[in-house]
Structure formats: C-alpha cells, structure tokens
Amino acid sequence: MTITNYNEDVEWTSEDILTTKRIIKDFFQNCTINESFQITENVSETTLTALRECYETRKNDIEQYLIKESFLRAGHNLVENIDWKLKWIMGSSKLVSIREPILQLDLGCVQQGPDDLRPQENIINFEMTLEQVDDLISALEIIKSELT
Known part of the structure; x- marks a missing residue:
C-alpha cells in the first residue's frame, strides 16, 4: 500500500x-x-x-x-435537466406548405439503476404544438398551486 x-x-x-x-x-x-x-x-x-x-x-x-x-x-424518475428548441415547420410529406412552430423538448431524467449504486440517465424527447405547450403550462401551474 x-x-x-x-x-x-x-x-x-x-x-x-x-x-x-x-x-x-x-x-x-x-x-x-x-x-x-x-x-x-x-x-x-x-x-x-x-x-x-x-x-x-x-x-x-x-x-x-x-x-x-x-x-x-423510492423508484421515482427525476428530471434533472430540461433542454428545448423552437422549430418552424415549413412543409411535410403530407402537406407541401405548413407554417407551424413546434417546440422540441428534451427531459434529462435519472432513475435508480439495477445495481442500486449508480443512477441511470436517459433522455425523453418529444415535440409539441403551441396549443399543447399552453396546456402543459396550465397543468404545471395547477400542480404548483396544489403543492404550495
């Protein structure tokens, strides 16, 4: 030694x-x-x-x-990091001309690993329209008011 x-x-x-x-x-x-x-x-x-x-x-x-x-x-997932990007969709294979903003949201999550020593990290990503973003913000405000 x-x-x-x-x-x-x-x-x-x-x-x-x-x-x-x-x-x-x-x-x-x-x-x-x-x-x-x-x-x-x-x-x-x-x-x-x-x-x-x-x-x-x-x-x-x-x-x-x-x-x-x-x-x-306790087996809960924990969001440690939030990353977002605002995209402007100009068209798609179904519609040639779409002009729509889309929010891409990446949630950096942590959960207990199988060895109970080191947490596992994973990223959950999804896209939302502005209407869905408004709904999410409203839901989060309701949750916040219930917690306080």
Missing part, C-alpha cells in the same frame, strides 16, 4: 483517506437529517470550526443530495 504525504506531520494511506471521507459524509448527512450539528467525540476547536464552516457552506447541497437519493430509492 502506498503512503502519500499530505502533511509533513501526518502520513495518510489511501484507505485512511477513503475512511475519513466516509465518516465525514455520514456525519454531515446525520446533521442534515437530525437538523443539528453535534459532535460527541473530543475534537480540537480548530477542527470543530472547520467542520462547522464546511457543513454550513454545503448544507443546501447535502439536503438536495439526500432528497434526490430518497426519490431514486
């Missing part, structure tokens, strides 16, 4: 680094879930201050990660 010197006073192995990362990750997740920052171990004031500052800085990211992880474990 290789020993990497990250500090002149402390030598860390790869295993030490991974273990420390896991402990800090678990600690920050527990702090977020329990909504309190409490350390039962005896640590120096410098270490405590560094951990508290890091936690306060990353608290929102930790919450978002836990919410995403919970959704995926």
